[in-house]
Amino acid sequence: MATETAAGTATGAGRRSGLGESAPRPDGTLKVTGEFAYSSxxxxEGMLWGATLRSPHPSAWIRSIDVGPALAMPGVFAVLTHEDVPGEKFYGLDVRDQPVLAVDQVRYQGEPVAIVAADHPETARRAAAAIVVDYEKREAVTDPRRAAFDPSCPAVHPEGNLVRHQPVRVGQTFDAEVVVTGEYEVGMQDQAFLGPESGLAVPAEDGGVDLFVATQWLHVDQDQVAPCLGLPKEKVRLTLAGIGGAFGAREDLSMQVHASMLALRTGRPVKMVYGREESFFGHVHRHPARMRYEHGATSDGRLVYVRAEILLDGGAYCSSTPAVVGNAASLGVGPYEVGNVWIDAYGVYTNNPPCGAMRGFGAVQACYAYESQMDRLAAACGLSPVEIRVRNAVSQGSRLATGQVIDSPAPLADMLKELAAVPLPPEPADERPDLRLLPGGVAQTTHGEGVRRGVGYGVGIKNICFSEGFDDYSTARVRVELAGAEPHVLVHTAAAEVGQGLVTVQAQIARTELGIARVTVAPADTAVGSAGSSSASRQSYVTGGAVKTACEAVRARIDALRAAHPELSLEEVLERFGPVEETREYRHRPTFPMDPVTGQGDSHTQLALCVHRAVVDVDVELGLVKVVELAAVQDVGRILNPLALEGQIHGGTAQGLGLALMEEIQVRDGRVLNPSFTDYLIPTILDMPPMRVSVLENPDPHAPYGLRGAGEPPTLSSTPAVAAAVRAATGLDLSRVPIRPEDVALSPLAR
Structure with a gap:
């Protein structure tokens, strides 16, 4: 029988569960029963609780901070401001522009100003509220277009408001027989993970700190935390705590430095846990985007050129905005062959909430615009939405707008044809409709008189792994030893299990490569080399590759020992010669930065395709939308774990549906209006329709096992598919997501 441990996964000798099988997840039962230990x-024993005082203003000077009232409260052990930061006062993923605690100004609502440690969480919160800050409010820069192009706009940072401008220039022909234009907008989406930011910092005897935290990137956290604490990296040890979802928001720091500062100041462990409202201010969000597109084509629908301006609001700090801009620019025309391209992608600073990584970053925003354009082009050319895409689809050997050749299978045309052939769900009965199946369900006030059905398609192309010359690698340590007289494998990486099933896949690879059933995946920490971030759909590729490579090295040593001693069994070899251990790094093939003027360059290592069809019912009287069915076709190269893969496709699709119809952080004048799950809506099981999923396996010869990252592509194509279906049902020219009820409720005359 399988056994489950907090460390990872161990299985009895009777179960192989190698690659290609739906191996059970060690955390599955624990999560379902509520027994899983999350970071919160x-x-x-004896730990203190940390709390953060945050700015109520999106833009203001700080004239003074009085911590006296907080320090005077019983149970308060420390109150710290920027003056107490022991090392570097700034951190950041790409640019170290974000203060640990606000120094002389605040640049967004919710910016940390001071932190408190107390013996009870409520005492800590009351003490934080007692701190007196004298703010001098100033004009907030909230319009990204003004921030980017108006010379009279105030500068959010001394260097100006432009984070990155990435052009793409190909060809010189920008006139065509058929031209369609459009302006599109994508709202600010939240990652909406269910486990808020939390962690525990423990002061160590060597003067360092041990930090147990929910994060996506242990070593980059370490790289940022250590300088802020004034400590060498080896004295800042991070261990991954249980994570309740991530989706990009845990790439940036939240409470890591704050809890560590309080622990070092008080000499006691300090725990910090954000509430749901604070979580909305404590992490980055998806970049809202404003986009202008122009597509030119021949009369029979062949693309001639694409012009685009993509403007991404990065908010108050840089975070991963440069990479988001790079993705939006390089993938800005989608998976279509077009010989002439003129793209300008911008990322800018504003006093809006900071934005950074979220599932499919940069590619999601561009996908909504270029797919909306393909539907407009289809209508202008008298073609179906599928046919216009088939005629322009990339394939192996095609070039992206950046000049990069797609050198692995890309059967997009066949995927579209397969999707179009999937039978549509039956139309609803005309007589006495079941209210539960109508938009709004039994709570609606009509009986379906105004319900109209629509069908829409969406196609997305997503880069896998890090791009533009980033040294993208992972490290794995694999050890084979005797445990209870049986061979046992210990796999140790720093890869963050954020709910995607990575622990399970690492164990499956070890079983497959070594032929040993009993495998344990050790807790991820900084005691082993970096595994990079659990983002960009990269961990199966790079950490899977590292585990595979380390296992191969271990197997080679064992095979050599057994060849030298053919009379010995594996158990006897391990007993005589002891454990066999190897540590290996795995890097994918190199990528290169995009040319800053032309945008040319082999910036990506792998590309993945997913296509969606959405069927929706829209009540045009009430403005309500019900997604009746979603169908998807995705090429994953090779299936490692069928059940986990299906979950990734369903999950990514759900987040795309949410962006299409309901998910948006409402920001007005730099202030967040809906920081709760009461007002920020995410899809529930009642909003997700039945899904038909077809998974293709066309191996990528450059990737371990031929696999292709699979977690992000469904998020791209589901959003435009749902939006297109709503357009088809209503006849409205909808150009913004999420689509709101007032956008689709038709006037009586229009009906």
């Missing part, structure tokens, strides 16, 4: 469950 961490506890140490």
């Amino acid at each position: 469950d961490l506890w140490l």
Whole structure:
């Protein structure tokens, strides 16, 4: 029988569960039963609780901070401001522009100003509220277009408001027989993970700190935290705590430095846990985007050129905005062959909430615009939405707008044809409709008189792994030893299990490569080399590759020992010669930065395709939308775990549906209006329709096992598919997501 441990996964000798099988997840039962230990469950005797005072203003000077009232409260052990930061006062993923605690000004609502440690969480919160800050409010820069192009706009940072401008220039022909234009907007989406930011910092005897935290990137956290604490990296040790979802928001720091500062100042463990409202201010969000597109084509629908301006609002700090801009620019025309391209992608600073990584970043925003354009082009050319895409689809050997050749299978035309052939769900009965199946369900006030059905398609192309010359690698340590007289494998990486099933896949690879059933995946920490971030759909590729490579090295040593001693069994070899251990790094093939003027360059290592069809019912009287069915076709190269893969496709699709119809952080004048799950809506099981999923396996010869990252592509194509279906049902020219009820409720005359 399988056994489950907090460390990872171990299986009895009777179960192989190698690659290609739906191996059970070790955390599955624990999560379903509520027994899984998340980072918010961490506890140490004598620990203190940390709390953060945040700015109520999106833009203001700080004239003074009085911590006296907080320090005077019983149970308060420390109150710290920027003056107490022991090392570097700034951190950041790409640019170290974000203060640990606000120095002389605040640049967004919710910016941390001071932190408190107390013996009870409520005491800590009351003490934070007692701190007196004298703010001098100033004009907030909230319009990204003004921030980017108006010379009279105030500068959010001394260097100006432009984070990155990435052009793409190909060809010189920008006139055509058929021309369609459009302006599109994508709202600010939240990652909406269910486990808020939390962690526990423990002061160590060597003067360092041990930090147990929910994060996506242990070593980059370490790289940022250590300088802020004034400590060498080896004295800042991070261990991954249980994570309740991530989707990009845990790439940036949240409470890591704050809890560590408080622990070092008080000499006691300090735990910090954000509430849901604070979480909305404590992490980055998806970049809202404003986009202008022009597509030119021949009369029979062959693309001639694409012009685009993509403007991404990065908010108050840089975070991963440069990479988001790079993705939007390089993938800005989608998976279509077009010989002439003129793209300008911009990322700018504003006093809006900081934005950074979220599932499919940069590519999601561009996909909504270029797919909306393909539907407009289809209508202008008298073609179906499928036919216009088939005629322009890339394939192996095609070039992206950046000049990069697609050198692995890309059967997009066949995927579209397969999707179009999937039978449509039956039309609803005309007589006495079941209210539960109508938009709004039994809570609606009509009986379906105004319900109209629509069908829409969406196609997305997503880069896999890090791009533009980033040194993208992972490290794995694999050890084979005797445990209870049986061979046992220990796999140790720093890769963050954020709910995607990575622990399971690492164990499956070890079983497959070594032929040993009993495998344990050790807790991820910084005691082993970096595994990079659990983002960009990269961990199966790079950490899977590292585990595979380390296992191969271990197997080679064992095979050599057994060849030298053919009379010995594996158990006897391990007993005589001891454990066999190897550590290996795995890097994918190199990528290169995009040319800053032309945008040319082999910036990506792998590309993945997914296509969606959405069927929706829209009540045009009430403005309500019900997604009746979603169908998807995705090429994953090779299936490693069928059940986990299906979950990734369903999950990514759900987030795309949410962006299409309901998910948006409402920001007005730099202030967040809906920081709760009461007002920020995410899809529930009642909003997700039945899904038909077809998974193709066309191996990528450059990737371990031929696999292709699969977690992000469904998020791209589901959003434009749902939006297109709503357009088809209503006849409205909808150009913004999420689509709101007032956008689709038709006037009586229009009906």
